[in-house]
Amino acid sequence: MPTRxxxxxxxxxxxxxxxxxxxxxxxxRHLQPLGVAIRPHLKTVKSVDAAxxxxxxxxxxxxxxxxxxxxxxxxxxxxxxxxGVGIATAKLPRVLALxxxxxxxxLTLDSIGQAEAVAAAARQAGDAIPVLIEIDSDGHRSGLDPxxxxxxxxxxxxxxxxxxxxxxxxxxxxxxxxxxxxxxxAFAERERLAAVTAxxxxxxxxLPCPVVSxxxxxxxxxxxxxxxxxxxxxxxxxxxxxxxxxxGVCTPDDIALSVLATVIGHQEERGWxxxxxxxxxxxxxxxxxxxxxxxxxxxxxxxxxxxxxxxVLKAANQEHGIVALRPxxxxxxxxxxxxxxxxxxxxxACATAAQFEGYEVLPADGTPLTHWPRFRGW
Amino acid sequence: MPTRxxxxxxxxxxxxxxxxxxxxxxxxRHLQPLGVAIRPHLKTVKSVDAAxxxxxxxxxxxxxxxxxxxxxxxxxxxxxxxxGVGIATAKLPRVLALxxxxxxxxLTLDSIGQAEAVAAAARQAGDAIPVLIEIDSDGHRSGLDPxxxxxxxxxxxxxxxxxxxxxxxxxxxxxxxxxxxxxxxAFAERERLAAVTAxxxxxxxxLPCPVVSxxxxxxxxxxxxxxxxxxxxxxxxxxxxxxxxxxGVCTPDDIALSVLATVIGHQEERGWxxxxxxxxxxxxxxxxxxxxxxxxxxxxxxxxxxxxxxxVLKAANQEHGIVALRPxxxxxxxxxxxxxxxxxxxxxACATAAQFEGYEVLPADGTPLTHWPRFRGW
Numbered sequence: 001m002p003t004r005x006x007x008x009x010x011x012x013x014x015x016x017x018x019x020x021x022x023x024x025x026x027x028x029r030h031l032q033p034l035g036v037a038i039r040p041h042l043k044t045v046k047s048v049d050a051a052x053x054x055x056x057x058x059x060x061x062x063x064x065x066x067x068x069x070x071x072x073x074x075x076x077x078x079x080x081x082x083x084g085v086g087i088a089t090a091k092l093p094r095v096l097a098l099x100x101x102x103x104x105x106x107l108t109l110d111s112i113g114q115a116e117a118v119a120a121a122a123r124q125a126g127d128a129i130p131v132l133i134e135i136d137s138d139g140h141r142s143g144l145d146p147x148x149x150x151x152x153x154x155x156x157x158x159x160x161x162x163x164x165x166x167x168x169x170x171x172x173x174x175x176x177x178x179x180x181x182x183x184x185x186a187f188a189e190r191e192r193l194a195a196v197t198a199x200x201x202x203x204x205x206x207l208p209c210p211v212v213s214x215x216x217x218x219x220x221x222x223x224x225x226x227x228x229x230x231x232x233x234x235x236x237x238x239x240x241x242x243x244x245x246x247x248g249v250c251t252p253d254d255i256a257l258s259v260l261a262t263v264i265g266h267q268e269e270r271g272w273x274x275x276x277x278x279x280x281x282x283x284x285x286x287x288x289x290x291x292x293x294x295x296x297x298x299x300x301x302x303x304x305x306x307x308x309x310x311x312v313l314k315a316a317n318q319e320h321g322i323v324a325l326r327p328x329x330x331x332x333x334x335x336x337x338x339x340x341x342x343x344x345x346x347x348x349a350c351a352t353a354a355q356f357e358g359y360e361v362l363p364a365d366g367t368p369l370t371h372w373p374r375f376r377g378w
Numbered sequence: 379m380p381t382r383x384x385x386x387x388x389x390x391x392x393x394x395x396x397x398x399x400x401x402x403x404x405x406x407r408h409l410q411p412l413g414v415a416i417r418p419h420l421k422t423v424k425s426v427d428a429a430x431x432x433x434x435x436x437x438x439x440x441x442x443x444x445x446x447x448x449x450x451x452x453x454x455x456x457x458x459x460x461x462g463v464g465i466a467t468a469k470l471p472r473v474l475a476l477x478x479x480x481x482x483x484x485l486t487l488d489s490i491g492q493a494e495a496v497a498a499a500a501r502q503a504g505d506a507i508p509v510l511i512e513i514d515s516d517g518h519r520s521g522l523d524p525x526x527x528x529x530x531x532x533x534x535x536x537x538x539x540x541x542x543x544x545x546x547x548x549x550x551x552x553x554x555x556x557x558x559x560x561x562x563x564a565f566a567e568r569e570r571l572a573a574v575t576a577x578x579x580x581x582x583x584x585l586p587c588p589v590v591s592x593x594x595x596x597x598x599x600x601x602x603x604x605x606x607x608x609x610x611x612x613x614x615x616x617x618x619x620x621x622x623x624x625x626g627v628c629t630p631d632d633i634a635l636s637v638l639a640t641v642i643g644h645q646e647e648r649g650w651x652x653x654x655x656x657x658x659x660x661x662x663x664x665x666x667x668x669x670x671x672x673x674x675x676x677x678x679x680x681x682x683x684x685x686x687x688x689x690v691l692k693a694a695n696q697e698h699g700i701v702a703l704r705p706x707x708x709x710x711x712x713x714x715x716x717x718x719x720x721x722x723x724x725x726x727a728c729a730t731a732a733q734f735e736g737y738e739v740l741p742a743d744g745t746p747l748t749h750w751p752r753f754r755g756w
Contacts (some may be wrong), residue, residue, distance in 0.1 A: 010466065011756060043696055065658075065697040085697045086642040088388065088654050089717055110643055113716040141698050142643050142652050173695065264464040265488055265520050274520050276466050280443075281756075284662035284729055317551065318421055318728055319443040319463045320519050338491040339467055350696055351662055355732075357755050377735050378389060378659075 003368035005303055005360070006341055010262040011281035013356035014343060015372070016305065017053070018364040019256035020238055024054050027220060027237050034226040039063050039082060039213065041235030044350045047359065048076040049372035054238055060104075063233045066378045067094050074103040082106045082169070082213070084233070086134060086142050089117040096125050106130040106166055110143050115154040119161030131158050132169040132213060133202075137194035138187070140173035146198040155207040167211030168198045171233070175218040179247040179292070184222035191219050196228035218249050239349035242299055246291035252299060252307055257353060258343035259298065260360070261321060263336050272314075273323040273336050277344060279316040283351035297321065298344035305343055308334050313344050381746035383681055383738070384719055388640040389659035391734035392721060393750070394683065395431070396742040397634035398616055402432050405598060405615050412604045417441050417460060417591065419613030422728045425737065426454040427750035432616055438482075441611045444756045445472050452481040460484045460547070460591065462611070464512060464520050467495040474503050484508040484544055488521050493532040497539030509536050510547040510591060511580075515572035516565070518551035524576040533585040545589030546576045549611070553596040557625040557670070562600035569597050574606035596627050617727035620677055624669035630677060630685055635731060636721035637676065638738070639699060641714050650692070651701040651714050655722060657694040661729035675699065676722035683721055686712050691722050 002008045031038055040054050043065035051073060055062065060080025064070050070081050071094075079102060087095070087107045098105050109115060109131060122129045133154055136143030144151050159165040172191035178184055195214045202209040214226075215233035226232065239257040240250040261277035279297065288295040297313035300323055310329035315322040323342070325331055336342065346352035353359075358373040380386045409416055418432050421443035429451060433440065438458025442448050448459050449472075457480060465473070465485045476483050487493060487509060500507045511532055514521030522529050537543040550569035556562055569592045577587040592604075593611035604610065617635040618628040639655035657675065666673040675691035678701055688707035693700040701720070703709055714720065724730035731737075736751040 009469070009472075009756060085654065086652060088640040088642050090640065091387070094387075111716060114643070136645075139648075141693075141695060141700060142645070262466040262468065264466050265492070267514075267520070270517075274464060276463060279663075279729065280732060284664070284726075285657075286662070286664070315519075317519060322519060338489060348662075351657065354658060378387060 005260060005362070005369070008260055008360055010260050010341065011277040012260040012360050013353060013358070014258045014260050015359040015361045016256045017361050019254060021053060021364055023238055023240055023254060023256060027234060030221060031232055034223065036226045036229050037061065037231045039231045039233045040238065041065070041084065041233050042069060042073060044235040044238060044353065046353070046374045046376060047372050048073065050238070050359070051078055061231065063235070067091060067098070068375065068377050070098055070103060070105055072375050074098055074101065079103045082108070082132065084108055084169070084171070086110060087114055087118065089114060092117065092121045095129065096121065096127060099127055099129065104130070106132060108132050108134050108169055109154070110134040112150060112154055112157065115157040116161070119157055119163045123162035128162060128164045130164040130166040132167050132211060133198070135168050135170040135194050135198045137170040137191045138172050138174040140171065143170060146194050146201060151198055151201055152205045152207070155202050155205065159207050165202070165208050167209045167213060167230070168195050168202070169213040170195045172214070172216045172219045175216050176243065176247065178218065181222055181248065184218050184247070184249070185224050188219035188223035189225070192223065192226060192229055199228065217244060218247060221249050236349050239353070241349040242295045242345055242347045243287040243291070246288050246293060246295070252345060255345045257349045258301065258305065258345050259352065261342055261344055263338055263340045265338070271324050271333055273333070275321040275323055275342070276319065277313070277321045278319045280318050281355055282313060282316055282321070282344065282346060283348065283355050285346070285348040285351040287347040295347060298346055301343045301345060303341050303343060307345070383638060383740070383747070386638055386738055388638050388719065389655040390638040390738050391731060391736070392636045392638050393737040393739045394634045395739050397632060399431060399742055401616055401618055401632060401634060405612060408599060409610055412601065414604045414607050415439065415609045417609045417611045418616065419443070419462065419611050420447060420451060422613040422616060422731065424731070424752045424754060425750050426451065428616070428737070429456055439609065441613070445469060445476070446753065446755050448476055448481060448483055450753050452476055452479065457481045460486070460510065462486055462547070462549070464488060465492055465496065467492060470495065470499045473507065474499065474505060477505055477507065482508070484510060486510050486512050486547055487532070488512040490528060490532055490535065493535040494539070497535055497541045501540035506540060506542045508542040508544040510545050510589060511576070513546050513548040513572050513576045515548040515569045516550045516552040518549065521548060524572050524579060529576060529579055530583045530585070533580050533583065537585050543580070543586055545587045545591060545608070546573050546580070547591040548573045550592070550594045550597050553594050554621065554625065556596065559600055559626065562596050562625070562627070563602050566597035566601035567603070569594070570601065570604055570607055577606065595622060596625060599627050614727050617731070619727040620673045620723055620725045621665040621669070624666050624671060624673070630723060633723045635727045636679065636683065636723050637730065639720055639722055641716055641718045643716070649702050649711055651711070653699040653701055653720070654697065655691070655699045656697045658696050659733055660691060660694055660699070660722065660724060661726065661733050663724070663726040663729040665725040673725060676724050679721045679723060681719050681721060685723070
């Protein structure tokens with residue numbers, strides 16, 4: 001077992017546990033005075049060990065994006081789960097099996113057809129499946145406008161049809177395109193208002209709405225008032241990444257995840273350092289391409305995690321990466337000889353982590369490296 | 379076990395075996411009269427079952443991009459392997475272990491430092507590790523210019539230092555940016571010329587160069603003359619994808635790989651159909667974005683694999699996909715109700731396949747679905 005980073009086979013996925021714990025604490029401290037609980041989205045980590053660092057020994061609450069995540073986390077005792085993707089009704093037998101085994105799995109939906117199918121499945125199984133109706137707060141993807149009359153119709157189908165109407169859920173995914181504290185606070189308010197308005201419509205129609213669930217990593221950190229909200233969801237906040245740094249939610253120093261890579265060659269006349277981390281390691285995510293500072297496929301740091309000025313993973317083939325200075329940079333190319341090892345911060349932590357079978361963890365207490373397995377699939 | 383596509387849990391990775399076999403045969407038939415062997419790049423398939431469809435019962439030749447691939451394929455009897463990524467010298471113990479177990483694993487390198495390290499390891503192990511020197515034919519990534527004097531220096535270090543100088547290798551990766559038969563044929567000639575020139579320089583210096591290895595999927599299909607070349611490498615040709623279709627190497631009808639997805643909702647006023655395949659299923663690859671026809675995150679087909687006019691996976695979140703008409707299209711949005719199932723052709727087969735744990739195979743003989751596991755990691 002490697003005990004130090006320099007002993008790892010590259011590419012490897014390095015997780016700085018101290019940074020991760022700091023990120024987890026930061027959001028808890030921000031939300032506590034606002035009076036809401038966090039329902040962390042475990043799609044980012046896909047690891048029981050990582051989930052335990054976020055939740056401690058608690059059974060939740062947590063959010064998941066696949067039934068595979070629900071099955072893996074439930075088997076590990078994390079059983080208070082919200083499935084945040086609109087339910088494909090062909091998946092209801094798996095949902096019922098999870099619930100019959102003791103998992104409090106709640107569903108998300110936004111159509112009359114889904115509501116009818118879930119209510120029918122609930123009646124047939126004698127299990128009042130809990131459901132949150134998805135609200136669209138920013139035109140990002142799924143969900144109903146809070147004023148859409150189908151909101152009440154769906155609520156009624158669920159409530160009167162054998163399911164449990166647990167509340168409303170929204171995700172301000174467009175907040176990823178907004179930068180700075182003021183703009184993000186305004187976005188958080190927009191997200192809150194959409195969810196609270198929808199909840200009020202349901203209640204005005206005589207329907208229950210105990211849960212009002214909002215969240216995205218950017219809005220969660222910049223919300224100033226969460227009146228009427230009962231829980232906040234966020235996922236990538238535990239690791240952070242360059243996309244989040246690019247909109248001012250964190251700094252590169254907060255990013256807990258990096259890819260360890262080794263120099264395998266040089267193209268001196270082009271100013272290129274070739275490394276053994278390409279897109280198979282970093283993912284194809286180019287989420288900073290549209291931001292003010294394009295980080296290409298990642299920002300290059302030394303083995304201790306300190307960024308080199310303007311050094312990025314400029315291009316990526318499947319297993320080859322090209323490290324170079326950002327175009328126009330006046331910085332000097334660092335001397336990274338054959339065999340030198342570096343850490344590359346990712347654009348998008350969820351996507352990069354998904355390329356690996358596990359985390360090589362630098363423990364917060366300074367003890368030797370440890371390994372946390374990840375799972376994947378659906 | 380699901381026997382039909384409609385019974386699969388989505389998202390799922392569907393492989394049309396008949397198309398794959400047709401693609402494999404097509405390149406064999408093109409190269410046979412040119413007098414060269416194919417050394418298929420198995421980084422695309424990462425599956426022993428798929429490799430067996432390409433190689434039959436033969437032990438190779440094949441190309442790999444990670445030592446994990448070498449270990450998996452060698453364990454399955456595929457032992458004539460070229461590792462196509464410049465060797466990180468810290469990986470030499472794993473190379474030697476593979477070779478000691480009977481795998482004829484050849485290495486790629488392009489620097490004096492690597493050559494010295496490999497020669498030293500060869501002497502120490504008493505194993506004349508075979509090496510190909512990488513040549514740069516198009517400024518794509520690694521490799522030496524054929525006229526670079528280091529070519530001879532490296533050849534000498536290897537040949538006189540205890541390793542085996544097996545030849546030269548080049549990959550015209552920039553051919554992915556070229557479109558049409560004439561331009562691709564010219565690119566293939568450029569690739570051939572670089573490799574053959576380098577081989578001639580080595581031989582003129584009294585050094586051996588039995589292998590002259592060239593290849594990329596585009597150049598392999600359009601090469602008209604391969605005089606002096608001994609083998610051609612290609613990877614994605616077995617599956618093909620939208621990037622290859624975009625430059626005229628194949629048509630969408632040749633693409634053997636697709637992602638099965640289910641409708642989970644609609645945003646009628648925006649013309650969006652929401653599906654349960656996002657970037658976790660498709661990958662973040664947007665390789666067609668810079669082509670004449672942008673396929674966004676993939677081209678949508680019916681369950682039998684026939685493309686819907688202008689229907690694409692317009693946007694992708696982790697587990698949500700937004701299916702919509704291509705901007706400006708006059709086509710009608712097809713009626714795909716909740717629960718409807720579709721197949722989405724990928725931009726980049728290597729990247730999409732890597733998101734899955736295995737292939738759901740539509741066998742060429744029309745028998746029920748079968749499953750081929752994939753591996754990953756390094």
